[in-house]
Amino acid sequence: MRTSNQDLDLSILRSSPPDGTELRQANQTFNKALADNDSLASPTRRYAKRMTRLVESQNAEIALLRKQLADAQEVIETRKKRTKGKRVKLQGQFVFSSEEVLKMVREAEEKSKEKKPRGRPRKRPIEELEEEAEEEEPDSSSSDLELELDECVARRTRSHREN
Structure with missing residues (x-):
């Protein structure tokens, strides 16, 4: 074949x-x-x-x-693809120097500025509280150690807040 x-x-x-x-x-x-x-x-x-x-x-x-x-x-x-903002408003505009276009851009920029928070969100500072223990008279030679333990500084953190 x-x-x-x-x-x-x-x-x-x-x-x-x-x-x-x-x-x-x-x-x-x-x-x-x-x-x-x-x-x-x-x-x-x-x-x-x-x-x-x-x-x-x-x-x-x-x-x-x-x-x-x-x-x-x-x-x-x-x-x-943009859904909002000045780029969407300027879409289809060929002359950017006209007053109408400038007004549209300024309005769009103001709207975006209103929505944006300024800066980075800050954490609250840690509060320091001094607690004074009841003063006791030192009995022994280790009185210096006991005094240091009596005057302690307690730190309150965000995870252990008192209500």
Whole structure:
């Protein structure tokens, strides 16, 4: 059985990227034509079969990468979209020096300033309380140690507040 050039779909060579099923059918037709042709050496036929498999796998990988790229670009575009502020108000304006545009920008900036808290939120300082214990007369030689223990400084932290 002889395969003619008319059986091979050469339009697939001009398409970028080729459709997966069309590529597979064209490769099967090509491999069948190689198997029927006895004039080609065996290494040439093996090379052609491997190349057709390589082209199919590369085509599948390209399709996956294009899908991933489209998804990533969609995510980036949604991040870039502005919903409020002066950029949204200036959208579609080509002359920025007019009084109306300047007024719109100032209003948008004032609204954004009203919403923004200034600076970093501060934590309340820790309060120190001195508690004096009842004074007792020292009885022993370790009186210095007892005096230090009697006059202790208690710290009240945020986690142990008294109500």
